[in-house]
Amino acid sequence: MSDAASTDKPILAATSWALLGMLTYNQELTGYDLRKWIDWSLRYFYGSPAYSQIYSDLKKLERLGLVTSRVEAGSGARSRRLYKITDAGNEAATAWVNEAPVEPPTLKHNALLRVTFGHLTNPSQLRELLQEHVDYAEKMHRQAAKDAKWSKVEPAWAYAHLALQWAERYYANERELALKMIKELDEAEAVFHAAKLDDQTAPWPAQDSWHEVERQADADE
Numbered sequence: 001m002s003d004a005a006s007t008d009k010p011i012l013a014a015t016s017w018a019l020l021g022m023l024t025y026n027q028e029l030t031g032y033d034l035r036k037w038i039d040w041s042l043r044y045f046y047g048s049p050a051y052s053q054i055y056s057d058l059k060k061l062e063r064l065g066l067v068t069s070r071v072e073a074g075s076g077a078r079s080r081r082l083y084k085i086t087d088a089g090n091e092a093a094t095a096w097v098n099e100a101p102v103e104p105p106t107l108k109h110n111a112l113l114r115v116t117f118g119h120l121t122n123p124s125q126l127r128e129l130l131q132e133h134v135d136y137a138e139k140m141h142r143q144a145a146k147d148a149k150w151s152k153v154e155p156a157w158a159y160a161h162l163a164l165q166w167a168e169r170y171y172a173n174e175r176e177l178a179l180k181m182i183k184e185l186d187e188a189e190a191v192f193h194a195a196k197l198d199d200q201t202a203p204w205p206a207q208d209s210w211h212e213v214e215r216q217a218d219a220d221e
Helices: 014-023 031-040 051-063 087-099 110-116 123-153 155-194 207-219
Strands: 067-073 079-085
Touching (some): 014 051, 014 087, 031 051, 051 067, 079 087
Antiparallel strands (some): 067 079
């Protein structure tokens, strides 16, 4: 008896659900195919797992009875393993999409984290860092726009097209926000510089001050 038989709602990691969802188009796909599809779509808003994680998750899905696999012999000694979703897998993916709670997105923005601790560096360094982020956002915007455009060629990708359009707009906004922050660096530096002490460090507010600001903020709601 498979592990899936013991529960109607298997507990899977997000990457496993993503792989299962991609297999619901009812095509046999290799791990390589799935990675290419992720790079074409999901990476814009959900990351891109390593091949090792993809194959590990596929093995787990097969162990749970949610997918099956077969080895297809190729020319010479080459062969490839193809994965196909099962009826149980389709049912599980459908239940997940319709019933599982949607967790809030987790933002881990390294550029913003550096700006938060900008007192440890200088405006020139921060400006360079933010410009690199602008370049990154611009690159992602161009790629998402291209993939959104070509996702329209297949009617079965209509919903995936919506997600790619969202990614295109997201990275356009990300670029504009970074450009705006670059312009605002001079103002932040002026405020910080005005508060500097002899040791060139702005005084950190006392804990009582934190609580007072918190009280005023709560009263402002």
